Amino acid sequence: MTALREYERLEASGLWRPTPEEQRREVIVSIGEATLTITDLNDRALAHWSLAAVERKVPGHFPAIYHPDGDPGETLELAEDETAMIEAIERLRAAISRARPRPGRLRLLGVGASMAAVLTVLLVWLPGAMLRHTVQVVPEIKRQEIGAALLDRIERVAGRACAAPETGPVLDALAQRTGAGRLVVLRTGVKTALNLPGGIVLLNRSVVEDHEDPSVAAGYIVVELARARDVDPLAEFLDHSGPAATFRLLTSGHVTRGALDSYAEQVLVAPRPELDPSIILAAFAQAEVPAAPYAYARDITGESVLTLIEADPMAGRDPAPVLPDRDWVLLQGICGG
16 A cells, blocks of 8 residues: 555654553554554553554544544544644545445446455465464454354354353452453353453363362363463464455454354364463463362373373462352352253
8 A cells, every 4th residue: 555655654652541441641653564553652562553443533623532443442642733643544544445345336346356356465475474463453352352253153053151140250250360351151062161262261061060179160261371372262263264354354353254153163173272281380370270180180090181280380389269169169050050
């Protein structure tokens, strides 16, 4: 895009706030390869916004306030005297808007042909780079939206998630204790545990019901979170869905129902990627959860998980309980017995 090359390396000062509850802070804003990059005064990156998903509140008013599409709580304010940056953002937004399809057969055909040509180049030359870039710039609220959509498709196959009024706070407490974003217990479908984009961790009911020690369930959660740090769940979804789905998410912020259905069907039956024991042990140490109960739940003989048992970082220590006994008993009845 000619307009993008013209504004590369342009910088400006602004005020950025990640959430409405937090204070605004002074930042440096720059335009890069299809992204708006926000850094602190020490040149540490704070956020990357896709230019295709930048929206402006109250156009024509100052200070100019921008936010990612779908997340008006995160804002960037540019003063009226930052005319060069404001003009650049507005020109790029207008250029992107013009590139989107419009009614009319000839225009649709022309845009379709252009998109097909670009897509062909991306499929041949840049699928890996495009996937990595998309994973970096997709905002957290979009990850959560994709994760919730995948959960909905999984529930169509595995049945609705188990729920009871008294167990909601217990699930929240277990999520907070282990560092998960949200926990969901399913009757079937998931073999043990599965991490979806947006921090959603699914647990099979057996992980909760078949063990007296809540450290077992916590262990499965901790390991899934470690997998997510090793291989981003969003990257797994996009890798399975292909370059076309990645390009669609990058340019429009949307994924198709077909992509969601295909991945939901595949991920329920595919074996989970194995992690090096050192990565698992480091995750247990960080979460302050004993590794041995999880290890014995995987192999009651302990032979195949001996490293996790012998090098348990919590051995000989007295970590905080995963859950009080009463809460764990409540949670074991979440699926109704």
